[in-house]
Amino acid sequence: MAATVGRICGARLLKKYGLVWPQACQLSTNTQGWTKNRKVWLSTLGVVGGGVGALLFALEQSVQASGSEAHPPHNPWNHSGWFSSLDHASVRRGYEVYKQVCKACHSLQYIAFRNLVNVTHTEDEAKAEAAEVMIKDGPDEEGNYFERPGKLSDYLPSPYPNENAARAANNGAYPPDLSLICSGRKGGEDYIFALLTGYMEPPAGVVLREGQNYNPYFPGGAISMAQVLFDEAAEYSDGTPATASQLAKDVATFLKWCSEPELDDRRQMTIKAIGMFSMLAAVVYYYKRHKWSTLKSRKLAYKPVSKK
Amino acid sequence: MSVWSTLNRTVFKRTSTFALAVAGGTFFFERTFELVSQSIFENLNKGKLWKDIKHKYEN
Numbered sequence: 001m002a003a004t005v006g007r008i009c010g011a012r013l014l015k016k017y018g019l020v021w022p023q024a025c026q027l028s029t030n031t032q033g034w035t036k037n038r039k040v041w042l043s044t045l046g047v048v049g050g051g052v053g054a055l056l057f058a059l060e061q062s063v064q065a066s067g068s069e070a071h072p073p074h075n076p077w078n079h080s081g082w083f084s085s086l087d088h089a090s091v092r093r094g095y096e097v098y099k100q101v102c103k104a105c106h107s108l109q110y111i112a113f114r115n116l117v118n119v120t121h122t123e124d125e126a127k128a129e130a131a132e133v134m135i136k137d138g139p140d141e142e143g144n145y146f147e148r149p150g151k152l153s154d155y156l157p158s159p160y161p162n163e164n165a166a167r168a169a170n171n172g173a174y175p176p177d178l179s180l181i182c183s184g185r186k187g188g189e190d191y192i193f194a195l196l197t198g199y200m201e202p203p204a205g206v207v208l209r210e211g212q213n214y215n216p217y218f219p220g221g222a223i224s225m226a227q228v229l230f231d232e233a234a235e236y237s238d239g240t241p242a243t244a245s246q247l248a249k250d251v252a253t254f255l256k257w258c259s260e261p262e263l264d265d266r267r268q269m270t271i272k273a274i275g276m277f278s279m280l281a282a283v284v285y286y287y288k289r290h291k292w293s294t295l296k297s298r299k300l301a302y303k304p305v306s307k308k
Numbered sequence: 309m310s311v312w313s314t315l316n317r318t319v320f321k322r323t324s325t326f327a328l329a330v331a332g333g334t335f336f337f338e339r340t341f342e343l344v345s346q347s348i349f350e351n352l353n354k355g356k357l358w359k360d361i362k363h364k365y366e367n
Contacts, residue, residue, distance in 0.1 A: 085353040
């Protein structure tokens with residue numbers, strides 16, 4: 001393949017097509033600019049590429065407008081912004097909400113108790129959290145499986161042993177794992193907040209099957225999960241009033257952390273990158289001025305040679 | 309004799325001292341840069357970080 005390409009356009013590849021050509025040809029009457037063919041080809045490529053990009057953008061926009069579900073409004077999250085870290089007190093409250101409410105049906109299988117250490121809990125607290133649950137382990141020396149209290153290295157236990165058990169217990173609907181749900185749903189934490197607080201009576205004409213509820217933010221509107229967040233649906237250990245919207249906000253922040261545990265590091269890296277690149281930009285600017293100083297201050301003189 | 313020419317003569321002219329200056333300079337620059345950007349981050353997010361709330365849970 002590479003050999004064929006090389007045979008056909010080897011000579012063309014070796015030809016001098018430096019980017020400086022269009023500029024250089026302005027400085028001299030001798031050099032030629034791009035050939036007409038080349039100009040036509042590049043223009044066509046540009047127009048086609050731009051057109052395809054615009055088409056993709058337009059299609060994406062029209063898909064957003066054609067669905068029947070409501071789009072979640074954008075909320076001013078504590079962690080939205082170039083330099084904003086997660087609100088760790090909120091993440092901690094969100095974990096309490098998950099533990100008291102969501103955990104009944106939803107797993108969080110990619111989060112381990114050790115992940116909570118120095119994020120929402122101290123090491124001792126995380127150990128205590130882990131010790132509260134029983135983890136299936138084994139086989140032991142006699143080949144039997146047994147249950148033991150959790151350790152820091154254990155992952156959060158799932159409410160159901162497998163998907164079929166989860167479906168059987170939930171009217172055929174599978175409660176998704178929440179570890180990456182914030183990244184996995186369009187709208188992220190805004191969607192989660194809107195969904196959790198957006199339950200309402202179905203509008204006239206919408207028929208729901210048994211066990212289904214109406215939520216305008218859920219694609220299709222019919223959701224098998226019932227409204228779970230009411231005022232005082234969970235208890236906060238730090239005394240924050242547990243209103244439904246507070247619970248939803250905290251659990252959305254917690255799920256944001258689950259999906260993007262590196263968010264704080266990323267925000268700090270933004271600060272570093274801006275600092276580093278602004279220094280480099282200054283160096284590059286100086287270097288450019290330095291290199292161009294001879295070009296900019298030169299004089300070109302045309303001296304016709306007089307024929308004798 | 310300016311500081312610059314002294315520096316030039318004693319450090320930058322010889323490859324061994326120049327390489328040493330690069331390594332040492334990198335170390336101090338990196339530490340300073342890291343500490344400064346971290347303190348900017350922690351100042352911007354005062355009260356939200358784990359280090360700001362952990363005193364409530366430690367005994």
